[in-house]
Amino acid sequence: MIDRTLRRRTVRITAAMAAMAALLSVDLPAATASAGAGRTAPAPPGETADRVGALFAGGLDGGHFCTASVVQSAGRDLIATAAHCLGDDVSGTVFVPGYRDGTAPYGIWQLTGASVDPAWRRAQDPDADLAFATVAPVGGRAVQDVVGGFPVVTDRPDGAEVTVLGYPSDRETPLTCTHTAELWSDTQRRIACPDLGGGTSGSPWLVDGALAGVLGGHEGGGTVPDVSYSAVMGPAARNLYRSAGGEVTASGAG
Incomplete structure (x- = not known):
């Protein structure tokens, strides 16, 4: 099978995993x-795709292993991803919005911290598999100022x-x-x-x-x-987002 729970240390799909995917893909x-x-x-x-990017271990030559997206925040520096994509130390992880064919059209953004639900940290609760992370400015600009945010x-x-x-x-x-x-x-x-x-x-x-x-x-x-x-x-995700610096509107308008 193709294992969607890839972590930073497993940045490349092996031939064995690909073969297993072929065997199990019919088991829907x-x-x-x-x-x-x-x-x-x-x-x-375009505007939507450019707010989404790949997560890399260290740089573009390290292989991308997960996906993240820019979300609106007071600091204009916040991305959202799955909690299982981030380890305790995010200093070796970078976010590349709009990544295509080995290029970083909007820059390479270093992660500086992460907000993860305590239920995930305690027991990797699948209902808490959500994380928000901050990224450092590039060229004096925040990532949301460059590509916008959802x-x-x-x-x-x-x-x-x-x-x-x-x-x-x-x-x-x-x-x-x-x-x-x-x-x-x-x-x-x-x-x-x-x-x-x-x-x-x-x-x-x-x-x-x-x-x-x-x-x-x-x-x-x-x-x-x-x-x-x-x-x-639901409420737990809303609280996590707010603690990371974002604000959810009840109407869903953003």
Whole structure:
């Protein structure tokens, strides 16, 4: 299988993992298979894609292992990703918004700190698989001033249309898919989108242009590349975002 719970130390997909993916890709949950799937395609450059980037271990030659996105904050320096993408020390991790084909069109941004739910730190609770991280300025400018930032919303209704945008570890350009998400449990949502394999952990789940979740949660985001999960963003996520320097509006307008 393609393991979407890749950490900083496992930045490259091995041939063995790829072979396992071919063997297990047919093992899709029956409920999702019957619901149909969205269409996954390359994400063109533009305002939305440019706010999403890849996380690298040290620099562009270190391999990208997860996805993150810029979100609105008072300090204009905040990104969102999955908690399982970040270790206790983020000083060796960089964020590259708009990354394509080995280039960093908007710069390379050093992570300076992370906010993670205590439930994740204690027991890696999949319902708390969300993190916010700050990045240092580049050339005297904050990352949100360069590419903008997504509003963050919580308590989105079940069955919302979601756009997922992220970077598989074996690709040098991002993929995107839009489909209706379904409630898998009281605390987890899932979406049927092909080819969102390892490296897409932390990808934003966008509802009406606002971040309403990140790829992660149950099974680290899913054990097959055609079904992805996100923890439902409720009061705990709202508090985490506010403590990191953001502000959620009840209306979801951002």
